[in-house]
Amino acid sequence: MVSVIEKRKKEHLELCVKKDVLFHNKTTLFEDVELSYKALPEISMSEVDLSTSFLGKKFSFPFLASAITGGAQVSKKVNLEIASACQELGVGMGLGSMRAMIQQPSLKETYYVRGVAPDIFLAGNLGAAQLKQFTPEKINEALDSIEADALAIHVNAAQEAVQPEGDVDFTGLITKIAEYSEKISVPVYVKEVGHGISFEVASALRGTSIKAIDVQGAGGTSWTAVDALRHKEGFGLIFRDFGLPTAVSLIETKTALSGTDKKVIASGGIRNGLEAVKALVLGADLCGNALPLLKVQQKKGTKGVREYLLNFKKEMQITSFLIGCKDINEIHSEKALLLGKLRDWVKE
Numbered sequence: 115m116v117s118v119i120e121k122r123k124k125e126h127l128e129l130c131v132k133k134d135v136l137f138h139n140k141t142t143l144f145e146d147v148e149l150s151y152k153a154l155p156e157i158s159m160s161e162v163d164l165s166t167s168f169l170g171k172k173f174s175f176p177f178l179a180s181a182i183t184g185g186a187q188v189s190k191k192v193n194l195e196i197a198s199a200c201q202e203l204g205v206g207m208g209l210g211s212m213r214a215m216i217q218q219p220s221l222k223e224t225y226y227v228r229g230v231a232p233d234i235f236l237a238g239n240l241g242a243a244q245l246k247q248f249t250p251e252k253i254n255e256a257l258d259s260i261e262a263d264a265l266a267i268h269v270n271a272a273q274e275a276v277q278p279e280g281d282v283d284f285t286g287l288i289t290k291i292a293e294y295s296e297k298i299s300v301p302v303y304v305k306e307v308g309h310g311i312s313f314e315v316a317s318a319l320r321g322t323s324i325k326a327i328d329v330q331g332a333g334g335t336s337w338t339a340v341d342a343l344r345h346k347e348g349f350g351l352i353f354r355d356f357g358l359p360t361a362v363s364l365i366e367t368k369t370a371l372s373g374t375d376k377k378v379i380a381s382g383g384i385r386n387g388l389e390a391v392k393a394l395v396l397g398a399d400l401c402g403n404a405l406p407l408l409k410v411q412q413k414k415g416t417k418g419v420r421e422y423l424l425n426f427k428k429e430m431q432i433t434s435f436l437i438g439c440k441d442i443n444e445i446h447s448e449k450a451l452l453l454g455k456l457r458d459w460v461k462e
């Protein structure tokens with residue numbers, strides 16, 4: 115019998131691939147970030163090396179495929195094909211929520227990618243609300259069985275509020291995240307799903323043992339739109355554009371975490387290597403996306419994902435060359451000019 119979770123997972127995949135699930139009147143605001151172009155960069159593009167490490171694992175360039183799926187039979191192929199491309203390209207990957215496999219361990223095979231991706235940074239995933247449901251031991255067992263390097267806890271009040279069967283009791287979750295980040299056997303980070311982490315939320319997480327925040331801001335896939343489309347009459351579509359643009363969320367999160375050694379991942383609507391380098395200049399340690407990878411995987415399988423990632427890397431290398439930066443340290447010491455709406459937002 116197909117469980118409620120498996121049915122939802124299938125619907126999410128289908129809606130994301132076939133329907134308009136993007137923000138309509140809000141962008142990431144990376145268009146308001148201007149880099150300092152150097153017509154004479156005084157480096158050779160072949161010198162640009164974007165390799166980095168994150169939570170102890172090496173990346174050939176700073177890209178983390180954001181969580182997409184797991185738990186439905188259709189998830190297996192998606193995960194394996196994205197994972198093989200990530201292994202070839204030397205980048206990391208997040209799996210979809212592991213709630214289904216914790217409830218039904220036979221679903222492990224829909225998440226397990228170590229056969230094709232033995233070396234990549236691999237993050238397991240669970241909703242913050244599920245921390246009330248599962249003990250740290252249960253979660254550790256599941257993480258161990260898929261050989262995950264980290265756990266991403268997703269915080270998604272906007273999505274749950276619109277989801278027909280959403281879990282809207284978010285009381286006490288900051289304390290739970292603090293507690294579980296001490297008890298989980300791998301590093302823990304917190305992620306949104308496309309509506310952004312604010313200064314206040316990042317500040318509340320600052321004192322916990324989480325190792326990073328993945329901002330997943332607004333401007334790409336709108337998860338209020340995805341779940342509104344699961345209501346008969348599209349109830350909830352007024353929330354399609356809710357949330358903090360990714361560039362704003364990144365700046366707010368960086369500010370809230372400054373002075374700590376916590377990392378920041380820029381994501382949510384990042385669609386090319388130029389935007390990714392802008393995010394690095396604003397202080398991100400890694401960048402990532404989900405929907406473009408899913409779409410290319412559905413059309414062209416592993417080969418398509420590999421080409422997409424190669425292209426993305428090339429765009430990042432060109433951008434670094436054009437601002438005269440050989441590596442991520444140099445990119446991090448670059449300054450960006452903030453214009454228009456982004457500047458207004460950050461001033462406020």
Ligand SMILES: Cc1cc2nc3c(=O)[nH]c(=O)nc-3n(C[C@H](O)[C@H](O)[C@H](O)COP(=O)(O)O)c2cc1C
Binds near residue numbers: 211334384
């Ligand atoms: C089909 C699909 C399923 C997703 N499932 C999860 C999930 O299980 N857990 C999670 O944290 N995020 C999930 N996400 C959200 C993404 O990780 C990401 O935060 C969001 O899509 C915004 O990034 P994008 O604009 O690059 O798509 C999913 C995304 C897609 C496209």
